[in-house]
Amino acid sequence: MTSMQPIELLKGEGLPDYDKITPNQINENIPKLIKDLNARLNKLEERLDQKLLNKHSLSWEEVMPQLYEIGEKLRWSWGVVSHLNAVCNSSELREVHSKQQPKIVRFINQLAQNEVIYKALLNLKKHGNMKDETQIRIIETELITMKNKGIGLEVDEKTLFNLRSERLAELSTTFSNNVLDATKNWSLLLRNHSEVEGLPERALETLALAAKEAGDKTEEGNDPTASTGPWKVGLDLPRYIPLQTYAKNRLIREKVYRAFVSRASDGKLNNKKIIEEILDLRNKQARQLGYKNWCEISLATKMADNEEAVETLLEELRSAAMPHAEKELSQLRECAKRNGENEDFELSPWDISFWAEVLRNEKYDLDQEKLRPWFPLDQVLNGLFNLCKRLFEIEIEEASNTAPLWHKDVRFFNVKNLDGQKIASFYLDPFSRPATKRGGAWMDECLCRNQKEKDTIVLPVAYLVCNQTPPIADKPSLMSFEEVETLFHEFGHGLQHMLTTINYPQAAGINNVEWDAVELASQFMENWCLEDQTISEIAIHWKTKESLAESEIKKLRLSRTFNSGLATLRQIHFALTDLKLHSQWNKETKISPDELRREIAKTTTVLPPIPEDQFLCAFSHIFAGGYAAGYYSYKWAEVLSSDAFAAFEEAGLSNQDEIRRIGKRYRDSILSLGGSRSPNQVFKKFRGRLPSTKALIRHSGLD
Numbered sequence: 001m002t003s004m005q006p007i008e009l010l011k012g013e014g015l016p017d018y019d020k021i022t023p024n025q026i027n028e029n030i031p032k033l034i035k036d037l038n039a040r041l042n043k044l045e046e047r048l049d050q051k052l053l054n055k056h057s058l059s060w061e062e063v064m065p066q067l068y069e070i071g072e073k074l075r076w077s078w079g080v081v082s083h084l085n086a087v088c089n090s091s092e093l094r095e096v097h098s099k100q101q102p103k104i105v106r107f108i109n110q111l112a113q114n115e116v117i118y119k120a121l122l123n124l125k126k127h128g129n130m131k132d133e134t135q136i137r138i139i140e141t142e143l144i145t146m147k148n149k150g151i152g153l154e155v156d157e158k159t160l161f162n163l164r165s166e167r168l169a170e171l172s173t174t175f176s177n178n179v180l181d182a183t184k185n186w187s188l189l190l191r192n193h194s195e196v197e198g199l200p201e202r203a204l205e206t207l208a209l210a211a212k213e214a215g216d217k218t219e220e221g222n223d224p225t226a227s228t229g230p231w232k233v234g235l236d237l238p239r240y241i242p243l244q245t246y247a248k249n250r251l252i253r254e255k256v257y258r259a260f261v262s263r264a265s266d267g268k269l270n271n272k273k274i275i276e277e278i279l280d281l282r283n284k285q286a287r288q289l290g291y292k293n294w295c296e297i298s299l300a301t302k303m304a305d306n307e308e309a310v311e312t313l314l315e316e317l318r319s320a321a322m323p324h325a326e327k328e329l330s331q332l333r334e335c336a337k338r339n340g341e342n343e344d345f346e347l348s349p350w351d352i353s354f355w356a357e358v359l360r361n362e363k364y365d366l367d368q369e370k371l372r373p374w375f376p377l378d379q380v381l382n383g384l385f386n387l388c389k390r391l392f393e394i395e396i397e398e399a400s401n402t403a404p405l406w407h408k409d410v411r412f413f414n415v416k417n418l419d420g421q422k423i424a425s426f427y428l429d430p431f432s433r434p435a436t437k438r439g440g441a442w443m444d445e446c447l448c449r450n451q452k453e454k455d456t457i458v459l460p461v462a463y464l465v466c467n468q469t470p471p472i473a474d475k476p477s478l479m480s481f482e483e484v485e486t487l488f489h490e491f492g493h494g495l496q497h498m499l500t501t502i503n504y505p506q507a508a509g510i511n512n513v514e515w516d517a518v519e520l521a522s523q524f525m526e527n528w529c530l531e532d533q534t535i536s537e538i539a540i541h542w543k544t545k546e547s548l549a550e551s552e553i554k555k556l557r558l559s560r561t562f563n564s565g566l567a568t569l570r571q572i573h574f575a576l577t578d579l580k581l582h583s584q585w586n587k588e589t590k591i592s593p594d595e596l597r598r599e600i601a602k603t604t605t606v607l608p609p610i611p612e613d614q615f616l617c618a619f620s621h622i623f624a625g626g627y628a629a630g631y632y633s634y635k636w637a638e639v640l641s642s643d644a645f646a647a648f649e650e651a652g653l654s655n656q657d658e659i660r661r662i663g664k665r666y667r668d669s670i671l672s673l674g675g676s677r678s679p680n681q682v683f684k685k686f687r688g689r690l691p692s693t694k695a696l697i698r699h700s701g702l703d
Contacts, residue, residue: 012073016080018406023092026081030100033077034107040070048120057127063120078104089436105169109162112149134676138506164281171278176624178271182264188233195252196231200369203242205472207231235260236434238469244353257350258612265614280587295583298629303514303679310632318572320702324565329606335359364555372478376542383538391663393418415498424498426462431470441466441486443493451503462494485526492525499671512675515630519637527645530557531653561701573604575632578622582629642696
């Protein structure tokens with residue numbers, strides 16, 4: 001394939017031509033793109049510098065659209081490369097990503113440290129005569145971002161800061177690759193039925209398929225099947241979770257658990273030193289900028305006022321959860337003894353999921369694995385789309401043949417108002433591909449809403465990526481209820497991106513929304529999975545077409561708060577560990593990050609981590625994602641989302657007219673306003689008051 005100009009390949013607008021973007025072309029096009037953007041930046045700089053010298057009062061139109069265009073071209077182009085690196089990972093793509101990333105980081109820093117742009121923004125803030133609250137918020141965000149990118153530093157300090165930024169980007173990528181490789185490289189081939197006893201048919205099919213793909217055979221030389229084996233266990237979640245939940249063989253559970261919690265902690269893929277270097281560099285950058293630590297930098301742009309405010313919330317939830325968690329642990333111990341374990345049996349971490357499932361079965365007679373046939377992907381999507389129509393008055397239609405796709409699993413949908421007007425689109429990449437796709441689930445921006453001219457609006461397009469169980473043979477993707485909740489969660493992020501009415505892209509959708517408020521829209525959607533009408537529409541058997549029995553739905557509802565003390569503590573443990581690593585740990589402290597984490601575990605866990613547990617080595621959220629000193633955001637936003645859902649509960653979930661009315665208010669505030677106002681203002685517009693923790697504590701069964 002011949003080389004293309006950046007304007008054609010990494011064109012910075014429209015839907016990307018995924019199938020045409022090769023590693024070679026990325027290598028050729030990124031430097032050309034940077035050159036093009038530098039030329040644009042120089043032109044803008046000259047124009048603004050001249051006006052500033054002439055003491056000219058700048059207007060929004062003279063600065064912001066051009067500045068956005070430069071940043072957007074970069075975000076779009078590098079966003080496509082990063083997206084492909086996450087969903088179609090290969091050694092060639094990875095190499096190119098690593099090679100070009102320093103150039104991207106350098107340009108981002110150059111843009112953020114541009115003195116002329118900074119003076120122009122200050123001029124705009126002071127003399128721009130801006131009446132628009134959204135514009136003011138955008139300018140203030142730009143200024144604090146530039147401050148945190150080193151605009152105020154002297155030349156030598158700035159050079160050092162930039163070198164550290166490049167190194168941090170490189171370390172994050174290496175961290176992520178190590179986790180992906182460590183997950184991919186470990187496997188365990190099981191040949192005896194006793195080793196897989198208890199695993200449901202669906203899980204056995206997945207393990208047999210993995211063995212077949214790896215070229216393993218039965219002892220007679222036949223291809224593996226669910227009933228004959230062999231079965232290949234791995235550390236990707238669709239294989240790992242069923243094994244931990246259902247395998248009766250405790251030794252196998254232990255072996256796989258130990259491998260899982262020690263991922264990326266030794267050998268060539270060891271992330272321990274990377275963690276220390278990342279934390280050290282973040283600390284140094286924070287101090288260069290005049291902050292005490294990275295935690296202060298993080299909270300400078302969050303809804304939470306300071307570290308104390310975060311700790312107060314976490315402690316409120318911890319003290320509510322701890323007695324419940326202790327009780328839940330002793331119930332699991334009793335359950336194990338009732339079911340044949342010795343009197344002196346002590347629970348280990350690899351027993352928790354297994355005995356929790358047994359106890360859940362005893363308590364609610366609920367086997368989540370057996371419910372999978374009632375949650376085929378298309379049926380779940382149908383119910384989700386109907387819910388969106390009821391709440392937000394939108395129609396969603398598949399249009400996969402109208403857009404370029406990066407894999408055969410990927411689908412494309414259009415979102416329309418009820419009058420047929422198209423307002424957005426989204427990609428859905430639902431299935432796990434352990435060899436080439438990073439784990440977890442996420443929403444990202446493909447295109448942002450942007451009113452370029454009076455009659456020209458760029459409509460938002462979202463990426464929705466999950467890692468759920470793929471189809472096998474003639475069976476569609478049969479989802480666990482957890483996978484259903486994950487899909488609803490990511491779709492909530494997507495809705496905030498897609499239903500925005502803000503025409504400034506810098507504050508449209510999730511842009512400019514404080515990080516600890518951004519999970520509101522996603523967690524809000526999870527609450528609807530078990531609402532009467534939605535569950536009746538998503539839970540229909542893929543083969544028999546029968547609805548899920550009311551008795552099973554009731555069990556799912558009752559089990560929602562099952563072990564919620566343990567689940568809440570787990571999140572608090574992660575959140576507090578993240579916070580303290582970024583506020584207390586430094587190279588001079590006499591303890592390692594892992595030792596600090598174990599110290600925190602004393603008050604945030606009821607079962608201390610085992611020596612091999614090197615959870616931090618795979619904590620991608622904070623070392624390879626955007627959650628550094630921000631993991632608490634999940635709990636902070638859960639307070640907001642529970643309180644938002646309570647508005648619908650108070651009106652009566654079966655009162656369709658009221659639900660539609662409140663749904664419109666929710667769409668017109670939380671989904672529409674994005675980052676154009678502060679989260680407190682947006683929440684108040686919807687709820688009529690500031691948020692309260694009461695609904696979350698009630699929903700979690702911790703009251």
